[in-house]
Amino acid sequence: MGEFWDIYTANRVKTGRVMERGSLFKxxxxxxxxxxxxxxxxxxMLIQQRQAEKAGWPGLWDVTVGGSALAGETAQQAAMRELKEELGLSLDLTGVRPHFTINFGEGFDDTFLVTVPYLVDLESLVLQEE
Structure with missing residues (x-):
């Protein structure tokens, strides 16, 4: 089964429609x-190098984690899921507001700046296979 995203208006209001990842945006x-x-x-800051096979920005360095929110997710829920999927790290971001939002051609990119009060043991992180 594919990955589905909520569709928003330019004013960031959910339309009640969803689209499947890979579909063309209207x-x-x-x-x-x-x-x-x-x-x-x-x-x-913990950074990662993107896989050489990625369609977008292959082999380049990127922020810690990121991805699209799935249908029904808030920005906070999507951020927590991405942290768990990509690093095996569980953090509670409930109620945490993004530090900034970048509007781009096909959406809104909410960015969270999170300081962990303890040094993350890099050996304990479980990296996602691409």
């Missing part, structure tokens, strides 16, 4: 994307 349709920049208590 004019005036937008979706929600999230990114999480994870910092340790020394101000260092």
């Amino acid at each position: 004019q005036g349709d937008y979706h929600l994307v999230v990114h999480i920049c994870l910092f340790n208590d020394r101000g260092e």
Whole structure:
């Protein structure tokens, strides 16, 4: 089964419609994307290198984690799911507002800047296979 996204208006109002990942966007349709920049208590950000086979920005360095919100998810829920999927890390972002939003051609990108009050043991992270 495919991945489905909620469709929003330009004013970020849900339309009640969904689209499947990979489908073409209709004019005036937008979706929600999230990114999480994870910092340790020394101000260092965990970054990742994108797979060479990725369609977008292959082999380039990227923020800690990110991805599209699935249908029915809030930005916070999507961010928590992405952290769990990509790093095996469980953080509660309920009620946390994104630090900024970037509007792009097909949606809204909510970015969370999260400082973990303890140093994440890199050896304990479970990286997602691409």
